[in-house]
Amino acid sequence: MTTEEDLVPDVDSSMVLSDAFSVLGRVPDGVTEGEVVAHLAEAARLVRRRDIAMVRAAGLGHIGGEFSVIDILVTLYLHSMNMSPDHLGEPDRDRFILSKGHAAAALYTTLAMAGFLPPEQLSTFMKPLAQLNGHPARTKIAAVEASTGPLGHGLPIAVGTTFAGRLDGSSRRTFVVVGDGELQEGSNWEALMTAGNHRLSQLCVIVDRNRLQQGAAVSDTNDLEPLADKLRAFGFAVIDLNGHDHGALAEAFRNVPAPSGQPTAIIAHTVKGHPISFMANDVAWHHKVPSPDQVAQALSELEAP
Amino acid sequence: MSTIETDIPVLHDCRDAWVEALLELAETDDRIVAVVNDSVGSSKLGPFQKRFPDRLINVGIAEQNMVGVGAGLANGGKVPFVSAAACFLTARAMEQIKVDAAYSQHNIVLVGQSPGMAYGELGPTHHSIEDLGWLRTIPGLTVVVPSDPIETAQAVRWAAAHDGPVFIRVSRMGVPMVNHADYGFVPGKAVTLRDGNDVTLAAIGTVVSRALAAAESLAADGISARVLSVPTIKPLDEVAILAAARETRGIVTVEEALTTGLGGAVAELVVQHHPVAVRFVGVRDQFAPTGSVEWLLDHFGISEEGIVSAALDLLA
Secondary structure, three states: OOOHHHHOOOOHHHHHHOOOOOOOOOOOOOOOHHHHHHHHHHHHHHHHHHHHHHHHHHOOOOHHHHHHHHHHHHHHHHHHOOOOHHHOOOOOOOEEEEOOHHHHHHHHHHHHHOOOOOHHHHHHOOOOOOOOOOOOOOOOOOOOOOOOOOOOOHHHHHHHHHHHHHHOOOOOOEEEEEEOHHHHOHHHHHHHHHHHHOOOOOEEEEEEEOOEOOOOEHHHHHOOOOHHHHHHHOOOEEEEEEOOOHHHHHHHHHOOOOOOOOOEEEEEEOOOOOOOOOOOOOHHHHOOOOOHHHHHHHHHHOOOO | OHHHHHHOOOOEOHHHHHHHHHHHHHHHOOOEEEEEOOOOOOOOOHHHHHHOHHHEEEOOOOHHHHHHHHHHHHHOOOEEEEEEEHHHHHHHOHHHHHHHHHHOOOOOEEEEEOOEOOOHHHOOOOOEOOHHHHHOOOOOOEEEOOOOHHHHHHHHHHHHHOOOOEEEEEOOOOEOOOOOOOOOOOOOOOEEEEOOOOEEEEEOHHHHHHHHHHHHHHHHOOOOEEEEEOOEEEOOOHHHHHHHHHHOOEEEEEEEEEOOOHHHHHHHHHHHHOOOEEEEEEEOOOOOOOOOHHHHHHHOOOOHHHHHHHHHHHHO
16 A cells, blocks of 8 residues: 555665666677577666666656566667667657556666666656656657557557558558557557558557556456457457567567568567566556565565576 | 629638648648548548548548547658548547647647538537637647638648647638638737727637628627637737727627637636626537527527627627
8 A cells, every 4th residue: 555655755765766777778789699688688677676766766656567568668679679869860760659658667767778868867757847757758758759648549659650651661660568458448449450451560569468457457357358369350460478588579579570461469478567576466566656675675686696 | 682692702611722722732742641530521632532542541430549640640750631520530539639649749730620510410419619618728739710711721731831739620611701812821810800999809710701791780880890810719819819808898709619719718818918898609508409500600699690799788
């Protein structure tokens, strides 16, 4: 149970704010698959450490859904996407939209890890007048393509960016992450229908399938299954994978566009709160703020292996 | 009979001007795309579809998706004109208009077709009289309500060049020309179509011609009415409205909408800076019944007689 006290940053937050954050940047070219995975795993570990410190300092956040999506974000930004901080104006670069905008802290931390944001800026998360809003804002951060937060917005926008690329004859791809609970919003299915009918092969939809929404299990609320069948029926090439497996994610992203000419849907099976023992798969951690003791415990579980 | 017939002005469907302007723009600017919700016919976009088949994206009957796709196209460097019946475009996709268009400051043009009570007989589900009141509350959105084909074409050309989200209300109800051929649309700039110093008739969109007719009628009774055409409800021409408040005895607002549109905007302004009497001509806090648009406009007093009566009440 979050109390008012938990929402107020205290002296301990300075301890966690100073937690080391090294910007690893992109995985270098020409390294082995093993080295790719090792780089991404280390980046994800550091991103999680920074994320939990940010949420503690802000007194607000969505740790559960951030920890479920971080491996996806890190793999895209540090390895799979053709996108670099120095070439944001490049028309043929890939695009990314975080439709589940409440995982903003995960996005910001990943952007910092990939060199798109100065790491010092992370400490401004949710501060008054900060650029790092509780939900990402396109007008405030250059690397953010779409302002998201209300659910069911990112996928239609991603369909639009994909159409624009097709009209330009561009090879660029658009990746969009939606939450599984988010798929209860009808606008997603409108967009999926359009993408399938127009065979938007440069579009890749990643479902962060952590099986929990804000108040309960997705299956106990408005079940999505059979999700893969539904997405296939809408004209997508569907891949199921472990959303915490960097190697599997990298391989799936490498295979976009699908040879079939269909848009791709990746159902990334994840665990909300992963890998923290006391958070994992617990619906309470949708937007719970950890106590100082819990921060210390989580950070200890996120020590270098 | 013949003299009466010559008095009847030629009426124009503003959709013709809209699509003609869009086609002309699209010939020289390949960023221009149209996004529709199965609304090619109702938007009169048939010629555009024929000329630029790849640049017309029909998402089907899916307004939230339609506006989101428009935002994505804007993100990809296109200039999307998202065109659909105003009632569905605004009400069904309001959150997309707020977030994907306005808050995101995407360069997107939302074209609300057949607004007001143009779909009169189809009933309130198809009327769009709430749109002006809703849209003027959204920060960062320019809301254009052209009064005739000249202004419609100019608004379309301006919106294509403008960097930021725009809503344009395009009428299907026949309207006469009210602007001069050399008129130049400027957002936030009202146009004095007739000078006067007793009362101001501030009108927007399809009913500007009715305000002009009312001014003519008032003149016959020795009342000098200023007619202010207000093409953008947001930004509002505060200078012209406040000048009207100072220089005449009050303002009658005239709109084919709920009076929360222009009426509300004018009242909010004058009550702060120069309180004067204001009368609202429009629909007051109710769903309109079924009936032809002409009948409905008369029914709600959005007519020459109704405007005259509001002006006389104000001056009484």
